[in-house]
Amino acid sequence: MNIDWQFLTFDELSTTELYRVLGLRQDVFVVEQNCAYLDCDNKDQDSHHLLGRIKNSSSAELVAYLRILIPKSPTDTPHIGRVVCSKAFRQNGVGKELALRGIAHCVTLFPGKPIKISAQQYLVNFYINLGFRISSTPYDEDGIPHVGMIYEKPSQNSSHPY
Numbered sequence: 001m002n003i004d005w006q007f008l009t010f011d012e013l014s015t016t017e018l019y020r021v022l023g024l025r026q027d028v029f030v031v032e033q034n035c036a037y038l039d040c041d042n043k044d045q046d047s048h049h050l051l052g053r054i055k056n057s058s059s060a061e062l063v064a065y066l067r068i069l070i071p072k073s074p075t076d077t078p079h080i081g082r083v084v085c086s087k088a089f090r091q092n093g094v095g096k097e098l099a100l101r102g103i104a105h106c107v108t109l110f111p112g113k114p115i116k117i118s119a120q121q122y123l124v125n126f127y128i129n130l131g132f133r134i135s136s137t138p139y140d141e142d143g144i145p146h147v148g149m150i151y152e153k154p155s156q157n158s159s160h161p162y
Helices: 015-032 094-109 121-128
Strands: 003-009 047-055 060-069 079-085 115-120 139-141 144-151
Touching (some): 015 079
């Protein structure tokens, strides 16, 4: 699948790109998952944003997205969140590529730092297969069961192609 991947800071996002990001997040998290939550949480401004676009005849459709919350202090860790793929692009490796690119970006920007995620519980095995481990007991986040997970220094056997 020919997806164009791009990391941008908040200030680098055009208004059209931001509108598409918010739209994709709402389509999946609010409408599809029937979850009312505050999406505009004032964390996007201090994040890196990974956009996955597939080019069609008229424009580049946003099909995958995640954000990386930048650590605010030397003791903080980066946090990958808002990981989302449009429904039509699931089950074909796009989500895995999205997550691996996010991990690789964190490892490059913050070498030696662990990476945190708050994973929906049904996706725990997906993240375990990417090298995360469970770091909390299950908890409710906006009406959806979640679990804290952490990715630490990759083992010598793991390789992330991005």
